[in-house]
Amino acid sequence: MSEYSFDGSEDQESEDCQLVNYAPDVLTELVDDVILGLCFDVHRSCKMGTFFVDDVDPAELKEFEIVDQVGLDIFGQPVSSKKQYECECPNCGRTISANRFAPHLEKCMGMGRNSSRIASKRLQNSGKCES
Amino acid sequence: MADQERRIKDAQMRATINQKLVETGERERLKEVLRTKLIECGWRDQLKAHCKDVVKQKGLEHITVDELVAEITPKGRALVPDSVKKELLQRIRHFLAQQSNI
Numbered sequence: 001m002s003e004y005s006f007d008g009s010e011d012q013e014s015e016d017c018q019l020v021n022y023a024p025d026v027l028t029e030l031v032d033d034v035i036l037g038l039c040f041d042v043h044r045s046c047k048m049g050t051f052f053v054d055d056v057d058p059a060e061l062k063e064f065e066i067v068d069q070v071g072l073d074i075f076g077q078p079v080s081s082k083k084q085y086e087c088e089c090p091n092c093g094r095t096i097s098a099n100r101f102a103p104h105l106e107k108c109m110g111m112g113r114n115s116s117r118i119a120s121k122r123l124q125n126s127g128k129c130e131s
Numbered sequence: 132m133a134d135q136e137r138r139i140k141d142a143q144m145r146a147t148i149n150q151k152l153v154e155t156g157e158r159e160r161l162k163e164v165l166r167t168k169l170i171e172c173g174w175r176d177q178l179k180a181h182c183k184d185v186v187k188q189k190g191l192e193h194i195t196v197d198e199l200v201a202e203i204t205p206k207g208r209a210l211v212p213d214s215v216k217k218e219l220l221q222r223i224r225h226f227l228a229q230q231s232n233i
Binding site: 018019020022023024025026027028029030031032033034035036037038039040042043046051052 | 144145148149152158161162166175178179182183186191194195196203204207208211216219223224228230
């Protein structure tokens, strides 16, 4: 009753051959095992809600397609960046352009190589004491 | 009567063969080879696509493992490529031929 039969083996009565004739049955069992493994996998992903996750919707695909035109970036936005970003300095509260923010913060907080913090600290302290 | 005897002997043979396969670790090795080959040749993806149809038909909520197995197994068995069948059968027969004490 095996699924797989192999043509070519002669029908002898010797012990050896009889054993070998069980090969198709062994194969059927192994294949059934692999199929069972797949069924478990599929069943689990069904119950976990991940079974149809990798199904691609063609409409969605079109919506997020990469744009490859002159003058546009890959999202379809024009290349010339009109937005100039601004940030509020946490130290002095001023609105500084993002391009100048790091150097400003250096001076403002008295840190970094070019800020001469010792001098500014001395000025601060002298300003408090001398009055 | 002879038929029943033969069937009993048949079952005994299969049990002994299975035992030998497991003891020697050959069953795991064969299964690994089979799994790898079936993935490589696309059998798994084919069958998974068929599973999608079955699940859509039966309903995601109520699908059971038994239902899946019943629906998938015939197609799964049929879809195994001949080359894979041949190679596995060769290995199995080689193993069986080496078993002198069954």
